[in-house]
Amino acid sequence: MTEKQQPERRAVLTAPLSLEGGLTAEHRTPTIVQRVLGLFRSVRPGTDLTHFQLPPQFNLPKSQLQCYGESVYCIAGDILRQCARGETSLERLTAVVAWSISMVRPLAFGQAPFNPVLGETHHVSRGSLNVLLEQVSHHPPVSALHATDAEAKVELVWCQNAVPKFNGTSVEVVIRGERRLNLLSHGESYELSVPALMIKFLPVPGTEWSGIVRIRCRESDLEAELCYHRSHSFLGLGGNSRAVKGKIFRSQTGETLREIHGHWNSKITMKDVFSGKISVLYDAKEAISKLHPPILKDPKGLLSTESAVVWADVSEAVVGRDWDRARVAKRRVEERERRLRAERDASGEIWAPRFFRVTPNKDGGWECRPIAPEVPPAPIVVSV
Template identity: 65%
Template sequence: MVSQGVERDHPPPPAPPAQPEKVLLTQPLSLDGGLAAEHQSPNIVQRLISLFKNVRPGTDLTHFQLPALFNMPKSQLQCYGETVYCVAEDMLRRCNKGKTSLERFTSVVAWSISTTRPPIFGLAPFNPVLGETHHVSKGTFNVLLEQVSHHPPVAALHATDAEQEVELLWWQELVPRFTGTGIETQIQGKREVKLRSFGESYEMDAPSLVIKFLPVPSTEWGGNVSILCRETGLEADLCYYRSHLFLGFGSSARAVKGKIFHSKTLMTIYEIYGRWDRQVMLKDVHSGKVTVLYDAKECIFGLKTPTVRDPHAVSTTESAAVWAEVNRAILSRDWDGAGELKRAVEDRARQLAAERVATGMMWIPRFFHLERTKEGSWHCWPKHPAVPPAPIVVPS
């Protein structure tokens, strides 16, 4: 592997604790509305006017930042983290309870589906600034994320549960492309679930975020997901899709289908079908028996907003601190103020980057090692074997 050129020298010193009034958390995205119900954004006409006001001749669109009118009051790091710590039912603990490798594998497939959350059309989370972190605990499950690169945007996640002997490793890069009728953002990288008590690791990827402008405006998840356990030879292929009946109308949204099979023999064991926002079914191809693999209402309905247990221990790099004032302005519908505060956060990040260039200081992530391979992909791994308890917690 080849190390990224700018990631050498000495790491930045730990950030000082954040002030209590500088921390603001918002509801997670959930099946029953959550943040979408809490945050009422302006109408699309008002947002488009704001967009065109911010685009002037000569504007570099490759580095263009959306106006605050297009932002939900939440960082992308928080959206990533919420998919693993904001759950009504602990899917990871179910994975560890499987008596056989096949039971554990199907539970991991269900967990993978549970990380799919309802997006909000026309709104996007903030792009995390370089070095931004997000640290949350739910019981003995501790989750830590860091924005390890800004151009290109790469985020890393490490989560551990010593009681359950479960570990998550996750890094990803967002790669958007225009499709002609919308924008498809591929989530490149790797997700890995480790069940240490069984010596099993499960590697998987993620569906793409698909924003459609025609024929009907929508934001959904689409594409293929593969899940593999090398130790047992079990594998799953899933397809997220929206099946249109006629000209985009009367469609079956949020559908998922797939299968679980043996890697060597390619023999199918189970067929998977349903809707990830309702129920996903598991059909035994030999007996014909059908059971519920995943129930969205049991998992991503009525999710609780994290709270600050120890305000003085929250780092200033924490997402809930970095964007707190911007979030407060958005929730109070002070769009001009939100825009100014957002620019201040982004200008400060650019200033720090310019200072590093001027002084020759090289950027190094605080909690992760980051390398770029010869093939151009990214590889991240944590600097510490376990994630400590966080000052921000999910209520039990």
């Protein structure tokens, strides 16, 4: 990865989304509910909100690309490497299930990251794990990710498109696309889907993850199904919106091997259906509590397209709650994006991603393949 460097290039890095403290707690605003409800009064049910632009008061000080990346590299422990350490295919799939759950992070009502601009990138390393993301399409917004760990022989490739729609009393954000985890030393590939994000305005404002997640390994004929849902309390009122229930089973026969139950923000247990033994599959407090933000190790290695560079002025203003400055800085980013698009249209230039090959598939989705076989070390790092 080479580019003519600018020594004074500046990046603003903020705390990741974390179970305790972190960005979600730092930027919670007391009057956010009233402001969000007022903002959406004029939006009609069924409206596609893909191109809807939020004022900076509703933004987290980071891009959506950074949030995607953080779900991979910001974690306490080494859950991803555990996937390759399993001695049996069942142990490895079980570890992949735990890792999949660890990528679900808490979001506060009324807060959203910046929409990435076309060609925006995010490049971070954690130990021998190198993660690279690129915004490969703007209309519709499609993000691609490639992560490699040469020591653990693990590779992650995904291409996804978040599609939000307003349903009157809520916004449902469906994540289209596929995440693939390759355990190279075992010759196994795992296909993973992700839950949808529900943003509810009435009767009680809040956010929750919902829907069915499927994880499948064709080489081992093993599969997992997880249902993210609300667990109801007495008479079906209240309850915890972070419940997870599921199973691990054989794809061909449907035979259930393990049962899964719990809450993604606390503990999730797994039961061996043959022996009856119950064990802890995932502990959120150990995995995603009190996470530390990335640090800039090599300023001269930053690309001009790096998320932390593109949104530096806006993020800094949002952190300082200087909304006038944030509004001006955000408008500057958006106007530059529109100008570049107009210049390409005028010259007939066809834009192409820098790090991925992108093709539409027959289902109306996208397929992204990384150009390089491995991701190089990044100028931004996370402590192990």
